[in-house]
Amino acid sequence: MNQKSKKVVLSGMRPTGPLHLGHLAGALRNWLDLQKKYHCFYSIVNWHAFSSDYQQFSHIREYTFEVAADWLSIGLDPEKSVLFLQSQVKEHAELHLLLSMIIPLPWLQRVPTFKEMQRELPDKELNTYGFLGYPVLQTADILIYKAQVVPVGEDQSYHLELAREITRRFNRLFGEVFPEPQTLLTEVPKLAGTDGRKMSKSYGNAIYLKDPPDVIRKKISTMKTDIRRKRKSDPGVPEECPVFTLHKAFVPREKRDSLARSCRTAQIGCLECKKVVIDTLIHILTPFWKTRRQLEQDQSQVWKILDKGNQKARTTARKTMEEVRSAIGFAMKS
Ligand code: TRP
Ligand code: SF4
Numbered sequence: 598m599n600q601k602s603k604k605v606v607l608s609g610m611r612p613t614g615p616l617h618l619g620h621l622a623g624a625l626r627n628w629l630d631l632q633k634k635y636h637c638f639y640s641i642v643n644w645h646a647f648s649s650d651y652q653q654f655s656h657i658r659e660y661t662f663e664v665a666a667d668w669l670s671i672g673l674d675p676e677k678s679v680l681f682l683q684s685q686v687k688e689h690a691e692l693h694l695l696l697s698m699i700i701p702l703p704w705l706q707r708v709p710t711f712k713e714m715q716r717e718l719p720d721k722e723l724n725t726y727g728f729l730g731y732p733v734l735q736t737a738d739i740l741i742y743k744a745q746v747v748p749v750g751e752d753q754s755y756h757l758e759l760a761r762e763i764t765r766r767f768n769r770l771f772g773e774v775f776p777e778p779q780t781l782l783t784e785v786p787k788l789a790g791t792d793g794r795k796m797s798k799s800y801g802n803a804i805y806l807k808d809p810p811d812v813i814r815k816k817i818s819t820m821k822t823d824i825r826r827k828r829k830s831d832p833g834v835p836e837e838c839p840v841f842t843l844h845k846a847f848v849p850r851e852k853r854d855s856l857a858r859s860c861r862t863a864q865i866g867c868l869e870c871k872k873v874v875i876d877t878l879i880h881i882l883t884p885f886w887k888t889r890r891q892l893e894q895d896q897s898q899v900w901k902i903l904d905k906g907n908q909k910a911r912t913t914a915r916k917t918m919e920e921v922r923s924a925i926g927f928a929m930k931s
Contacts, residue, residue: 606635607744607778609642609683609735612660613650616667617803618878619796622846623785625671627748628678631781637678638742638910641665641903644683644690644734648727649714665899667806670888679913681906683738688914692737692921697730699770700763705729709755736760740767740775741914747778750785771924774917786846789839791816807889810879817843817875822867823860832863840867843874847881 608628610616616625631637641664643657661682673680683689705711706729715723735756739747747757757780764775787795790802797803804816823838825831835841835857844853856873859865892899922928 603634603636604746605742605744606631606637606746606748606781607640607739607742608638608748609640609645609738610664611646612641612643612657612664613646614656614660614798615663615805615807617796617798617805618843618846619785619788619803620667621671621806622788623750624748624783625668625673627781627783629672631746631748632674632678635746638744638913639668639673639678639680640683640738640910641681642683642735642738645731648725648731648734649718649721649723652721662896662899663807665903666889666892666896669892669899669902670885671806675902675906679906679909680903681910682903685903685907686741686910686914688741688911688918689734689737691918692741693730693734695921695925696733696737696740696763696767699766700733704759704762705732708732708759710752732756732759733763736763739778740764741917742910743776743917744778745776746781748781748783750783752785754780754782771921774920774924787842788846789820789842791820793821793839804878806882806885809886810882813878813882814875817871817878818868820871822871826860826863826867829866830863833860833867835860840871840874843878844870848874848877 608624610620610624628637628639641661643661646657646660647654665680668680669675708731711723711729711731714721714728736759739760747760749757757778761777764777768775790796790800791804792800792802794800794802804813808816817840820840822840823833823835825837826833835844838860841857841860844856848856852873856865856870860870919928
């Protein structure tokens with residue numbers, strides 16, 4: 598397949614620090630698959646991070662590095678995919694501005710995440726102009742590359758619905774400039790963190806991709822398991838074991854099913870069962886760590902790669918913006 602006939606994929610990730618197993622199972626694995634078949638744009642969306650974290654933004658450079666280094670180490674390939682930093686492609690801001698003027702306010706006011714986030718994070722002042730426009734910026738991210746496919750988790754499906762609605766409105770007003778982006782819903786496995794709650798950076802319970810093997814071993818071996826298993830002779834219920842959420846995401850089915858049976862029939866101890874998932878993760882992550890260490894030693898490599906991605910992204914974004922300006926009537930030449 599040549600470049601032209603490949604579908605365009607776009608997705609983004611907010612730079613909130615190093616990535617954990619949840620990011621791998623819920624997004625990155627899928628992105629790696631997509632990069633084999635499609636023309637993919639993957640963006641570190643630091644403007645989106647700014648819209649919710651502007652009061653504490655001093656770590657942004659470090660976090661951007663962490664995400665980029667994690668992406669490269671896990672195998673996102675800058676020769677195949679365009680890996681770039683949102684804030685370095687100013688055209689996103691221009692398209693965001695134009696879209697913001699054609700979107701009726703109620704479309705944004707009824708976005709569930711807008712109110713939810715304000716309720717859940719009362720310390721952050723999120724009742725802002727920019728945060729209300731979060732889905733508008735997201736739509737600009739997608740449309741500026743004329744992306745047809747947008748892989749995201751369920752939590753983003755409302756934003757994508759809105760993106761499609763905005764696209765239709767733009768096209769109705771100014772002509773068929775943009776394809777309507779399709780949501781590619783990624784199944785996001787529910788992973789438990791070290792304390793049994795949902796794995797999340799904000800709970801401090803995450804297992805990071807860059808955690809060294811002994812840290813991973815320690816984090817998992819001290820995790821609680823199904824409470825029924827006080828002794829090895831007590832049968833357990835894997836579906837109610839936090840550790841087994843990791844098995845479900847990473848251990849191949851046959852092996853996992855056999856562990857589940859042994860758990861239910863009390864033929865295996867938790868330590869032995871944990872060892873399987875620990876070994877699996879170490880196996881998966883060994884090549885990752887090797888690349889990660891190299892990139893940490895020469896951080897300029899990471900910035901250089903991003904810089905090249907920014908340039909590629911800019912080339913496409915500029916072309917689209919010329920079409921947009923001329924469709925609306927802002928073009929200097931006819
Ligand atoms: N809002 C997305 C999230 O929080 C990140 C994002 C920004 C995105 N722009 C995007 C995802 C464009 C897909 C397409 O996960
Ligand atoms: Fe969990 Fe495995 Fe222990 Fe069962 S044997 S409770 S699945 S760790």
